Each structure stands twice: as C-alpha cells, then as structure tokens.
Amino acid sequence: MAETPSATAQTATLKKVATGITGFDEITLGGLPQGRPTLICGFAGCGKTLFGMSFLVNGATQHGEPGVFMSFEERTQDLIENVGSLDYNLQALVDQKLLAIDHVYVDSSEIEETGEYDLEGLFVRLGYAIDSIGAKRVVLDTIEALFSSFKDAAVLRAELRRLFYWLKERGVTAVVTGERGEGLLTRFGIEEYVSDCVILLDNRVADQITTRRLRVIKYRGSSHGTNEYPFFIDEQGLTVMPITAAGLDHQALEDIVPTGIIGLDRMLDKGGYYRGSSVLVSGLAGTGKTTFAASFVQATCQRGERCLMFSFEEAESQLLRNLGSVGLKLKGYIDQDLLRVESARPSLYGLEVHLARMYREITEFQPHTVIIDPISAFHGPQSEVHATLLRLVDLLKQRNITAVFTSLSDAKTIRGELDRAISSLMDTWVSLSSVEADGEYNRLLYVLKARGMGHSNQVREYHIDQRGITLVSPYIGPHGVLTGSARLNQEARERSEAVLRKQLIEQRKREKQKNRNELERKIAEMRAALDAQEQEESLLDVDESRQLQSDDDIRQQLALARGVAE
Amino acid sequence: MEICELRLYVSGNTTRSTRAIQNLRSLCDSEMAGAYTLEVIDIYQNPGAARDAQIIAVPTLMKLKPLPTRLLIGDLSDTATLRSALGIE
Known part of the structure; x- marks a missing residue:
C-alpha cells in the first residue's frame, strides 16, 4: 500500500477498520472510519449488500472481529444461499459465533397505528445481536425499507437519527446501505444522518458491457x-481497482532478462530486455506475435520465475497446443505453478473491469513477467483504452514486472493516435512484418526502439518451426535486404562464384608450382654440371702435380746418371 | 364466546409503554372483563422474544385469538381502532 506522509498523520487521529476488500482499503488509506457509520448507496443490483457482507466476512475471517448483519430485505436463508455462490460460507461463521444475521420483516399491510410509538424494538434486537457475539461490525441492509412499513415518517427520521447516534455510542463500525433516489443519494435522504463516510456504487452499461x-x-x-x-464482483467477492493516477516514480533496474530468442538477444546490445520494462511486439496477422511472447514466457519459467499470461484470443488449452507445435512446451510450468494463463474474451467485460481483474491476479500471483496478448483486442473510445493501458503499464512498472504486450498492427502502418500513444508507453518495440516477394511471404523483424540500450538497426528474417523462432543472418546487398528464396538464390549464386574463383586460383597455383619445379630442376641440372666441371678441374690438378713429380724424378735420375758418368 | 388472547410488547416502564398498558387494561376491563388474557412482554428483559416475534415498533399489541390475528402499534390511545381490532362493538 502506498503510505504517504499525510496518510500516516491521519491514521494517528482517525482510526480505520480494514474492510479486506481488495483495493478499497488502499483508496481510503486504511478502510472505513472506526466506530462510525458509513453509508453505501447505489441503485438496485450495484453490489451494496455484497459490499456489506464482504465487510463482515473479511472482518470475521481476517481480523477475528464478529459482525452483525441486519437484513431488511432478504431472508436469512436467502442471504446465506445467495452469497453461497461466492466463496463465503456464512453458516459456518454463524456456527462459530463470528456472524449473527437478523432478518427484520415488517408487513405494513398488517399493521394498524394506534398512537405514539418508537422503534425501540429495532434497538433492542440490534443490541441483543451485538451482545450475543461481541460484534465490532454491523451492517444494516437496507434500512430505508422501514419507510414503507411505517406511515409516520417524522418518527422514523427521529428514530434513525437516534439509531446512528446509538451506533456511535456502542463503538461499532457500521455499514448502512441505501437505495439511490432521484436527485438524492438515497431515496429518503438518510445521508443527512450518516455523514462521516459516504460511498457511492454505480453500475453503468456502455456498448452492452457493464x-x-x-x-x-x-x-x-x-x-x-x-x-x-x-470494481467487479466474482466468486472472491468485490475487487476495487485502486490505481488511477499515473505514477512515474518507479525504480529503473539494471538487470537484463533474455528474450528467449537467441538472435533477438544479440540484436539488443545488453543481451535482452531490461527487467521491469514494457515491450511491445507488433505485427500483422500470422507474424508470430504470440510465439514471440511465449518464447519470453519459456525463458522466464526456465529461470524459475513466475509468469502470468493474459490471453484474449485463445483459450488456455488451445494456446498450449499451438505453442507446443513450435517447440514451446509450457504445460509443465503450469503444473509447477510458475505459469498461469488467464483467458477471457475482451468483450466479456469493460476495459476497467479487465484492468481490475488483471490487478487482482497480479497482486495475488506476484509474477515476474506478464504477457498481454494482444492489447489490440481492447476496443473502446481511444482515450479510455489509452488510459487503461497507461494504468496497467504503471502498475507493472511499480512492481518491476517485465511485460510483453502484443499488438495486431504494423509499425509501418500505424493506424492512428492510439498506436502512437501506446508506443510512448513502451520501452522496447519489436516490429514484425511479412514481405511478399517472388511468390512467397517472408517474415521480417526489426527492433524499432530499445530505450536505454543500443540495438541492431538491421532488418532480420526469422523462421518459426518446431524448434521455435530462429533468426537468420541477413543478406544485405546492393538491392537491399534479400529474404527467403531470393536470399537463398543470392547466397547460392555467391557460393558458386566463390567455388569458381577458388578453382581458378588453384589452377594458377598449380601452374606456378609447375614453373617453379621446372626452374628448380634446371638449377639442379646446372648444379650437377658445375659439380662435374669442378671434379674435372680437380682431376687436372692432380695430373699436373703428378706430371711435375715425374719430371722431377726424371731430372734426378738423369742427374744421377750424369753424375755417375762424370 | 372465545377468550380473547392478547400479547403486548413494551420497552420497560417508559411513559409510552405504561400508557399503552393502561389504555388496554381500562378498555378490556370495562368491555370484556374476564373474557381476555393479557401477556405483557418487556423486550428489555426478553430481547430474543422481540426478534422471534419480528417486533420493531414499541409498543406492539398482538391479538392472537380469536382469529384473524391483528397487529397494532402505538400507545393504543386511538380507542376507535383498538375497539375495532378487539372486536368490541
């Protein structure tokens, strides 16, 4: 609950009693004024009785405070049966002395007035009921019924004034319901006597939606x-949606959560979405918006975090079956209570009721991730749709919940102010489209914006098959981005050119090698010739020295011979 | 003649309650002495009886017999209505 300084100051002077009605205690900063009567007024069927009963049941079950329900319209048994359709077991509370029900029945046609009287019987009965269980809370539903039972309005008014004073004296916190009258809050103007707290319930129908x-x-x-x-009423009683003002005071987180699609993570500089950010996945029919969102669901649950998915187009079982066909097996996460899917037709309730339901689910389930699939399902006046989404985004951001919204539209064909208004609420916008070329449609993805992080400026092609979503590396050529068969053709063409080039180079290489071999052979031959030459030269040297030697020998022999002769 | 069975719900001894008892007794004693029974119930003493009998306004007089039952509220100072309710001509 948002504790503001003024709220704390007030609780010091004015004590409040929590009603336990989701959201109501927040807008009243604590509940109803303690020990004082509160008037709940509204037309028939707007939920007055249920408000009163919720006040008592919650008091009994959540705070251990017994309560008295004095009914002037419905019989005790009817009352028990009527709220039995909710999760309220009144009989059990009566048996535990946490609840006392007194049905006041006055048949005006039987009564004859013969002089002065007062309504002391009402006081005695109420006092008796309060004392019998030690009640702290009292509901009078709808006390104005007495005006049709008794003719003397002056006496009634005086007695009602006395009753409310008496209730204050008793120190019980009372809820008094009153039917709305023409130009007045209540048919007989009892708001004059119950002036501490007045709450108006209303039930409006617009476009056949209440x-x-x-x-x-x-x-x-x-x-x-x-x-x-x-507010809305379902089996859990009343839920009031307390958020109206746009709060921009949420904490920005640095954490990054992967998108569940590897290729998309790579396109975002930080490798995923910021935790607590709002992501819009927009695209035309059949571009796989739900699959993108579901991939994020899977990534969330794999981390062991809780995810809440609001599906406005498919029922839970259909959604799970269809996602199973693209490799997203989410059933197990539902069994582990990590994933909850809430399916409802958008036209089932008004926008604000949807919002209130989402609020309750989010408060109850405390998810880390929320998926709204799709937001474009909400129809209504644009300002209203925008206001609803604004509140939803604020609600999610304040709780640091990462949200993925899908929208049936295309960034290139923004339909109107609404889409522009939505885009300003979103931190990251992934635009999906399909492009027709060469007799086929190919899916393209583009990160239109990602607040707080750099992102790829490229248009990527992606495939959806039984392994999920795969991003394909882009082919960007002189004629732009090529996709599908065109991309494959281009890639094949380039591949064959590359092969040719390679063959050519290898051929050249072989030729060069051959030349080289030739030269080397020649070098070897010449080297051999040189060697032979050198060998011959050395042989000649030997011959020459031998010759010289033999000449010497001859000369010596001659000398010897001559000497002998001399 | 059938005995007239009356039950009067009062709140303690307030003026209005006392007056109702007096008005009733004086009429009954003068017009149908011995032919009626009167039970006076003080809702302060017996609040459960007030709930069981659906009493809101006080004083309330119930004529239980002879049938049909009649229900009168107030201090019974409107003698004409009281007489007609009790079947006194």
Missing part, C-alpha cells in the same frame, strides 16, 4: 481517492 464503479463521496477527517474506481 462496468461497476465506486466513488468515495465523502470521508470526514480523512483524505481519500476522489476518482471513480472500477
């Missing part, structure tokens, strides 16, 4: 949200 709204008209001694807050 939206319930709640407004705190008056809260003496306390500040409170002044807007109309949407």
Whole structure:
C-alpha cells in the first residue's frame, strides 16, 4: 500500500477498520472510519449488500472481529444461499459465533397505528445481536425499507437519527446501505444522518458491457481517492481497482532478462530486455506475435520465475497446443505453478473491469513477467483504452514486472493516435512484418526502439518451426535486404562464384608450382654440371702435380746418371 | 364466546409503554372483563422474544385469538381502532 506522509498523520487521529476488500482499503488509506457509520448507496443490483457482507466476512475471517448483519430485505436463508455462490460460507461463521444475521420483516399491510410509538424494538434486537457475539461490525441492509412499513415518517427520521447516534455510542463500525433516489443519494435522504463516510456504487452499461464503479463521496477527517474506481464482483467477492493516477516514480533496474530468442538477444546490445520494462511486439496477422511472447514466457519459467499470461484470443488449452507445435512446451510450468494463463474474451467485460481483474491476479500471483496478448483486442473510445493501458503499464512498472504486450498492427502502418500513444508507453518495440516477394511471404523483424540500450538497426528474417523462432543472418546487398528464396538464390549464386574463383586460383597455383619445379630442376641440372666441371678441374690438378713429380724424378735420375758418368 | 388472547410488547416502564398498558387494561376491563388474557412482554428483559416475534415498533399489541390475528402499534390511545381490532362493538 502506498503510505504517504499525510496518510500516516491521519491514521494517528482517525482510526480505520480494514474492510479486506481488495483495493478499497488502499483508496481510503486504511478502510472505513472506526466506530462510525458509513453509508453505501447505489441503485438496485450495484453490489451494496455484497459490499456489506464482504465487510463482515473479511472482518470475521481476517481480523477475528464478529459482525452483525441486519437484513431488511432478504431472508436469512436467502442471504446465506445467495452469497453461497461466492466463496463465503456464512453458516459456518454463524456456527462459530463470528456472524449473527437478523432478518427484520415488517408487513405494513398488517399493521394498524394506534398512537405514539418508537422503534425501540429495532434497538433492542440490534443490541441483543451485538451482545450475543461481541460484534465490532454491523451492517444494516437496507434500512430505508422501514419507510414503507411505517406511515409516520417524522418518527422514523427521529428514530434513525437516534439509531446512528446509538451506533456511535456502542463503538461499532457500521455499514448502512441505501437505495439511490432521484436527485438524492438515497431515496429518503438518510445521508443527512450518516455523514462521516459516504460511498457511492454505480453500475453503468456502455456498448452492452457493464462496468461497476465506486466513488468515495465523502470521508470526514480523512483524505481519500476522489476518482471513480472500477470494481467487479466474482466468486472472491468485490475487487476495487485502486490505481488511477499515473505514477512515474518507479525504480529503473539494471538487470537484463533474455528474450528467449537467441538472435533477438544479440540484436539488443545488453543481451535482452531490461527487467521491469514494457515491450511491445507488433505485427500483422500470422507474424508470430504470440510465439514471440511465449518464447519470453519459456525463458522466464526456465529461470524459475513466475509468469502470468493474459490471453484474449485463445483459450488456455488451445494456446498450449499451438505453442507446443513450435517447440514451446509450457504445460509443465503450469503444473509447477510458475505459469498461469488467464483467458477471457475482451468483450466479456469493460476495459476497467479487465484492468481490475488483471490487478487482482497480479497482486495475488506476484509474477515476474506478464504477457498481454494482444492489447489490440481492447476496443473502446481511444482515450479510455489509452488510459487503461497507461494504468496497467504503471502498475507493472511499480512492481518491476517485465511485460510483453502484443499488438495486431504494423509499425509501418500505424493506424492512428492510439498506436502512437501506446508506443510512448513502451520501452522496447519489436516490429514484425511479412514481405511478399517472388511468390512467397517472408517474415521480417526489426527492433524499432530499445530505450536505454543500443540495438541492431538491421532488418532480420526469422523462421518459426518446431524448434521455435530462429533468426537468420541477413543478406544485405546492393538491392537491399534479400529474404527467403531470393536470399537463398543470392547466397547460392555467391557460393558458386566463390567455388569458381577458388578453382581458378588453384589452377594458377598449380601452374606456378609447375614453373617453379621446372626452374628448380634446371638449377639442379646446372648444379650437377658445375659439380662435374669442378671434379674435372680437380682431376687436372692432380695430373699436373703428378706430371711435375715425374719430371722431377726424371731430372734426378738423369742427374744421377750424369753424375755417375762424370 | 372465545377468550380473547392478547400479547403486548413494551420497552420497560417508559411513559409510552405504561400508557399503552393502561389504555388496554381500562378498555378490556370495562368491555370484556374476564373474557381476555393479557401477556405483557418487556423486550428489555426478553430481547430474543422481540426478534422471534419480528417486533420493531414499541409498543406492539398482538391479538392472537380469536382469529384473524391483528397487529397494532402505538400507545393504543386511538380507542376507535383498538375497539375495532378487539372486536368490541
């Protein structure tokens, strides 16, 4: 709950009693004024009785505070059965003395008035019921029914005034319901007597869709949200959606969460989305928006984090089957309670009720990741759609929940103001498209923006098959980006050119080698010739020295011979 | 003649309650002495009875017999209505 300084200051002076109604205690900064009566007014069927009953049941089950329900319209048994359709077991609470129900039935046609009277019987019965269980909370539903039972309105008014005073004296926190009258909050103007806190419930139908709204008209001694807050009723009782104002005070995180698609991670400089950021995946029909979102679901659950998926186009089983066909097996995560899928037709409720439901689911499940598939399913006045999304984005950001929104549109063919308005809410925008060329459609992906990180400026082609989404390296040539068969053709053409080139080079290499071999052979031959020459030369040297030797010998022999002769 | 069975719900001894008892007794004693029974129930003493009998306004007079039952609220100062309710001509 948002504790503001003013709220803490007020709780010191004015004590409040929590109603336990989701969201209501937040807009009233704590609940209803303790020990004082509160008027809940609205037209028939707007949820007054249920508001009162929720106040008592929650008080009994959550705070151990017994309560008295005094019904002026429904019989005790009817009441128990009617709220039995919710998860409320009134009979058990009655048996545990946490709840006392008294049905006040007055048949005006039987009564004859014969002088002065007062409504002491009502006081005695109420006092008796309060004392029997030690009640701290009281609901009077709808006390104005007494006006049709008794003729003397002056007496009734005086008695009601006394009753509310008496309730304050008893120190019980009371909820008094009143049917809305023409030009008045209640048919008989009892708001005059219950002036501490007045809450108006409303039930409006627009385009055949009903939206319930709640407004705190008056809260003496306390500040409170002044807007109309949407609320809805389901088996868990009442849920009020407290968020209206756009808060831009959330903490920006540095954490990165992978997108679940390797190729897409690589296109983003940080390797994924920032945790707590809002991601828009837009594209035309059949571009695989849901698959992109589901890949992120798988990545989330693989990390052991919780993921909540709101599906407005497919029922849970259909969604799981279809995602299974592209290799995303999510059933196991549902069994582990890591994944929850909430399917609903967009037209089932008004926008704000959707928002309120999402709010409750998110509060309850505490997911790390939320998927809204698709936001384009919401129809309505553009300003309203935008306001709803704004609140949703703020709600998610304040809880650091990473959100992926899918949208049936194309970045190139922005349909109108709405799309532009949505884009300003988104931190990352992945645009999907399919391009027709050469008799085939090919899917292209482009990161249009990624706040706070650099990202690839390239258009990538991607395939969806039984292994999921695979990004294909782009072919970027002189004629732009080529996809599909054109890309394959181009790549094949380039491959064959490369082969040719390679063959040519090898041929040349072989020729050169041959030349080289030739030269080397020649060098070897010449070297051999040289060697032979050198050998011959050395032989000649030997001969020459031998000759000289033999000449010497001859000369000596001659000398010897001559000497002998001399 | 059938005994007239009356039950009067009062709140302690407030003026209005006392007056109702007086008005009823004086009429019954003068018009149908011995032919009626009157049970006075103080809802302060017996709040459960007030709940069981669906009492809101006080004083409330119930004519249980003879049938049909009649239900009167107030201090019974409107003698004409009281007489007609009790079947006194």
